[in-house]
Structures are given as C-alpha cells and as structure tokens.
Amino acid sequence: MTQGSGTPLAGLRIVECATFVAGPSGGMALAQLGADVVRVDLPQGGGDRGRWPVDAHGNSLYWPSLNKGKRSLALDFRRPEGRELLLALATAPGPDAGVYLDNVAGRARLRYEELTERRPDAIHIHVQGMPGGKPAVDYTVNAGVGVPDMTGPKDHGAPVNHVLPAWDFLCGMTAATGLLAALHRRGRTGEGTGMDLALADVALSAVGNLGWLAEAHLAGHGRERHGNHTYGSFGVDFPTADGRRVMVVALTPGQWEALCRATGTGEVFKALEPALGADLSTEADRFRLRETIEAILRPWFATRTLAEVSARLDEAHALWGPYRDMSEAVRLALDEPDSVVSEIDQPGIGPMVASAGPLRLGGSAVPPRPAPLLGADTDSVLSEDLGLSAGEIGRLHDAGIVAGPA
Amino acid sequence: MTQGSGTPLAGLRIVECATFVAGPSGGMALAQLGADVVRVDLPQGGGDRGRWPVDAHGNSLYWPSLNKGKRSLALDFRRPEGRELLLALATAPGPDAGVYLDNVAGRARLRYEELTERRPDAIHIHVQGMPGGKPAVDYTVNAGVGVPDMTGPKDHGAPVNHVLPAWDFLCGMTAATGLLAALHRRGRTGEGTGMDLALADVALSAVGNLGWLAEAHLAGHGRERHGNHTYGSFGVDFPTADGRRVMVVALTPGQWEALCRATGTGEVFKALEPALGADLSTEADRFRLRETIEAILRPWFATRTLAEVSARLDEAHALWGPYRDMSEAVRLALDEPDSVVSEIDQPGIGPMVASAGPLRLGGSAVPPRPAPLLGADTDSVLSEDLGLSAGEIGRLHDAGIVAGPA
Secondary structure (H helix, E strand, O other): OOOOOOOOOOOOEEEEEOOOOHHHHHHHHHHHOOOEEEEEEOOOOOOOOOOOOEOOOOOEOHHHHOOOOOEEEEEOOOOHHHHHHHHHHHOOOOOOOOEEEEOOOOOOOOOHHHHHHHOOOOEEEEEEOOOOOOOOOHHHHHHHHOOHHHOOOOOOOOOOOOOOOHHHHHHHHHHHHHHHHHHHHHHHHOOOEEEEEEHHHHHHHHHHHOOHHHHHHHHOOOOOOOOOOOOOOEEEEEEOOOOOEEEEEEOOHHHHHHHHHHHOOHHHHHHHHHHHOOOOOOHHHHHHOHHHHHHHHHHHHHOOOHHHHHHHHHHOOOEEEEOOOHHHHHHHHHHOOOOOEEEEEEOOOEEEEEEOOOEEEOOEOOOOOOOOOOOOOHHHHHHHHOOOOHHHHHHHHHOOOEEOOO | OOOOOOOOOOOOEEEEEOOOOHHHHHHHHHHHOOOEEEEEEOOOOOOOOOOOOEOOOOOEOHHHHOOOOOEEEEEOOOOHHHHHHHHHHHOOOOOOOOEEEEOOOOOOOOOHHHHHHHOOOOEEEEEEOOOOOOOOOHHHHHHHHOOHHHOOOOOOOOOOOOOOOHHHHHHHHHHHHHHHHHHHHHHHHOOOEEEEEEHHHHHHHHHHHOOHHHHHHHHOOOOOOOOOOOOOOEEEEEEOOOOOEEEEEEOOHHHHHHHHHHHOOHHHHHHHHHHHOOOOOOHHHHHHOHHHHHHHHHHHHHOOOHHHHHHHHHHOOOEEEEOOOHHHHHHHHHHOOOOOEEEEEEOOOEEEEEEOOOEEEOOEOOOOOOOOOOOOOHHHHHHHHOOOOHHHHHHHHHOOOEEOOO
8 A cells, every 4th residue: 555666766876985884884775675785896806805704605785785686886985097997887867876885995095176176066985993083993892881871780890892794884874865855855956965974973963962971971980781681671581481481572651551461469569569669550660670670570470481471472562683694594584475585596605594675665675686706897887877888898998997796 | 156045945834643752853854944732731741751861950951952933832732622623734734734744652553544535645654663563763773783781891791881862863864854844745746655664674774874784684693792892994083191082083094194194103004914914004904904094003192192193193184073071062053153152042951051953054054943842833733734713722622622832
C-alpha cells in the first residue's frame, strides 16, 4: 500500500574518495538508496583493502561489506594526471552530479576551492579525524570523549573500549545527511556547499545530545561505571536456568508494571515502596534501587528457561530481549522472511552473508547488491562518465595512472 | 572561502512525533541544518520528559539536549480531535512540507495510507523496535545482535553492554538521510515515500557492513573478546608514568613505522620478525602478535608522563589519543575556539553546556540553539501553521486537546 521503490536517489552521482569505515559507510548508505556511487582508490587499493575479518582464503570480508552496490575506479590520484581526472569526475556537470565525499589527507587532497573553480555549485564534504585535521580514528576519539571510563563491570579499574566503531558509522551517516541537505539547497537556490566533518566532533556532539556533557560539567567528573545497568532507569541482564541471558528494561511506568506482572512481583515491590521510601513508578527510584530490584527478580529468571521467560515476558508485554551469539543472530536473520540479511554471490569471495540498508521503502527490505572488485569499473567510468576514447584509456593504463581489476 | 551558511534546509518543515533518542536525534540533525522541526508531544510530555541525567533541581538535561532548535507543540493526539490536527500538520501543503517522522505505537499512530489520502506525495518514516513492530530499545537490540559478547576484558565471563546508545543515534541519522532522500525524489518525480525503519535492522545492517555477520556465519560462533585490542590490526591502551592512559593504533604500515620510530623499538621488532616468522608490516601479523608487541612497548609508556608520550608520538606522526574523563573533555572543548561545544541559556534550566551538530558548513561550527519548553510553540503552530483562530485555539486549550508551557 506504500508508494515508491527502494531507489529514491536513482540518477544521483556521488564520487567517494575514502577508506576504512566512516566515509565508505556514508557513501554506501546513499548507494543503498539508489545513488550511483563511484568509489575511487589508488591502483593498489587503499589501506583498508585487506582488513579483517577475512575468509578462509585470506580475502577481506570487510572491504566488500563496506562497498556494496558501488562502482570502483582505480586511479593514481597522487599523480597530477590522475588528480586531474578525479577533479573532472567530482565536478561533472548536471543537477545530479558534482557531489564529492572524501577523507583524503595530505598533498593529494582536492580542496573545495578547486572544485568550485570548475563548478561553482559543487558539493563537498571532507571527513577527517580532528577538526583541525590531525588524524584520529574511532578508538582514539572514543577514548578522548570519556566513554570507555563509563563502560564495563562496576569494579573494573580500567577503561573498556567499545568494539563497535560507533563513531565511524554515525560520522558516515551524518556525511550522507549533509550531502543530501546540500543537494536540497542546490535544488532550491543554486548554491553549492563545502563541509568539514570531524570524527571527534561527531562524538562530542552525540554525547552532548544525551545531556552527558552538561552532566559531567556540572559534576566536575565523569560518570562512574554501572556495569550492565541502564543509566537513570531500570534495565539489566539476567541469566536464565538454561544458561542463556536476557536484557530486561523498564523505562516507562507501563514497562515497569508489565515486568512486575510477568514475574509476579507486584506485591513485593508494593510492600517495599513504603519500607524504603521509594516510588518505583518513577525512573529515578528504579535507578536508585536498581540492585535491590535486580536481587528480587534474579531468582525468577534463574529458575526458568529462556523459553519460559520469553513466554511470560511477552504475554505481559514487558520490554526485553535475549542475548545472542552473533552466529545465532545471523542464522535467525537468514531464516526470517523479508530480512535485511541474505546470502549474495560476491565477486572475489563467492557466497557471502551480506546486509541491506535498514530503510524499508514501501515496506520491504531492498536486497543487498555485491561490491565491485577493485577497479572493476575503471574503463566504464573513464569512457561513459569522462568521455575518454579507447586510445586515451589504453594510454592511462600503460602509464599506470589507472588500473582494471587485478 | 567556502560557500553556504549553516542552514541548507532553511524553509523545510518536518513534523516529528517521537520520544527518547532515535527519532528525536534524527529530527534534531535536520533542525541543526536549518529545518523547522515541530516536535509533537502529549500535553503532559512523553515518556522521556524527565529522563536522566538531571541537574541539581531534578530537571532533565537529556530532554533539552535532544530537542535543541526545534519548536514544541503539546497536543493530545490520542483523542480524535488532536489526531486530526496532527494529520493536518503532517500533510500541510507546499514543496517543503508534508514530511513526517514518528515512532508512535498503538492506536494513535498515523499510518502512511492516512497521510497519502490527504496528500498523495506525503513523506513518512516510521521508526520502530523490531521490523514487525514488536518493541525493542537500544540495549535489547545490542544484546540480540551479539556485540556485548565481544566486548570487555578478555577473561570476563559475561556480556558487557555498551553505555552509548549507538544504535539509537545511527537509527536517527538514518531516518534523517531517508527523509532527505525521499524529498529528493519528490523534487524530481513528484512521488511520495513511506518508509519503515527498525532499530534491530539498523544494528544487523551495520554489523553486516563490517563483515562481522559473514565472519560469524563462516566461523559458526561469535568472535571472542580481545579486551581493548583493536581487532585485526594493532591498537591497544597503555598506562603512562603519571597515571594517565593512551590509546595507540597502527592500522597502516606508515602508522606502524611511526610508532616504532617514536618508541625507538624499530630494531627490536626487526630482530623479532625472523625469530617469530612474522612480517609486522602486515595487519594480520600485528594482530597475531599483539600481546608480544604490547609487552615490548608497555615499559616505554610506563616510564614516561603523558606530556612526554604526547610529544614523542606527535613528533613521529603516530596515531594515538589520550583517555579522558568526560569532564576533562568538556573543559577542553569549551576552551577551544570554534568548538561544537558551548554554554547556552536553556529555558527551564539556565546556563547549560550544549553541543552543536558536527557538520561545519563553510568551515565553521554553527552554535547550538536552546530547546523549547514543552508546549512553547503550541499557539504559534496552531495559528500560523494550521490557520486556527484565537477562539478555536482557546477552545482547544479549554478542552485539554492542546497545552502551552506549564
């Protein structure tokens, strides 16, 4: 019953000159919405070409997973002639072209001013580590903003790094939003836009958005660790009788009542409230008494299997979820109809589990497309997008300025 | 030298009916780019109104931090007359209106089909927990995708939850990207778009984008914990002589050489390579020998202060960053010129540290704007956006359908 296919950006051309997670994940989000994204790499590939995880043959599963549905141009943009081709591609004419995303540092970098010389309404976003250009990666940025000090077991004396490069992903999606916002303006006013986006700013901005910066500033110190407890409310994990574990959360009064109903503990907590001077319908008191609540509920979970826990919590409409090993998560996702996870035939790899973008347009997931081999689209980009002749393309190959797939 | 102010979305109207982090952070990203975002709440506020962190007077720092730069309409959309007003607002005419973001569940929810009856080219994104509509929050989704099993100290026997609601933020920014992509299509083809976005899909999609789903599927089990070591390369934390700690990363051969140069360990590792049959210029071998590398480097850090470590690593252009307490991160950010963090005057709070959006348009950070008080814009939305008379507005107040600020 919903309108519109999965390709709202059909016809839009993005040139991406980026490596690792942030830039490439942003470009890929636009490709998954139908944009024609040309990823540009050096002929030997970027620093991320062989990144782990790898398959049994040592092929990177990371690179194809971050470049699904793009075209690949292998080009030595560190040499003047290659740089000139990149500049031409990034400033190609038309309302749906002239959009450039990069995180290139150093001499090879195309600057916004160079782009606007060729195309005054160019759109450019430059992704970097620190706002001044100093390099930084997700793990150094996360350390610098104070999150590892708040993470992990309560009695753990050292910072705990996150494993998910959360800042990279958020940065990439912010870049995608920024490019589309600039394109919106170009459509309305004809103006171009040059933007800088630093990973460190992404992290500061986000923790500020939770009120955490304000809190730390008022307190004069960072927040202590609370283990697996959800801050400011009630949420924690419980082991079950069959060796599984569940995460249970009660943010709202309704969720709290459902949890009490499911576990038959309503009367216990009702008796506890006057005894402890608490009102457990409030998040503040649930948080204050989190360890007491946890201790009261723990035996209920410890004496029931996951299946029993699941049935009772669902019946009461409590908010919860099981912990899963990632391989179990994959199996479940592959078995689900209309899942964002499926097996694709990936050039260079063979059958590979891959994920689609999470936006379901018209209600359905759009199946993932494979990634190109490095340089797979070099010749077609040079001929179709840049209008070069076969002879010119041959010369560029001979000079090592461009490369096809190995 | 760069074109364009910080408001590429000036003139665009977004109606947001959402609570907690995911939806509101997506709407706020658009507000930070200049859109006029009207957040709609029940007259008493949503379930997130009082969320922690709070200030010394118990006022939520969370709510204003997630609603900066929006307008606030307090409206009982659970009653038919209020629901009708919400529908009228969400389907207002004009090329820059008719864009609706929600995560409302149950009977009150506006469906895409209702929107398109009023406005065939309506744009709608519905944010939910699980793709089928079952509720889920960041912490249950994170458990379900397997990340807590990979997080934390190597010898820790239980899952470690992240504290940052990373999936919520990524979901919100994905919603922002989706809305702008749909708006792009409406501009090109006149078509509207209805989209569903589930938090669980956001998580599956992202871990798939790192190749982690493919890896877990091949291995038949999730990845083991590696403590603070960066997976598949070299990166780990080191304590310094003055009780500080740094995160050091070497993903590329150049970063590895810089680290060896800074610490004077080049010859040690050169001698180690043939002895252990390793090539430390490769990420795979740096990861395989991570604990050996760590053990060799640790004394160098342990005998130097943060200032000494900093000087040596920077001089060699190594990739590293200090761990900071969040209050130290705030102080540094407030002292920096052109920072994304500043102190604003927040209605209902007073002076409050707040963050701007991370996109620097034309090179500069856009200062953060305060959030509205709940219901601060009720009357202006009703009169200016919906064209209601003062009499009608008064009647709606009397009937409790709408509310102004408390």
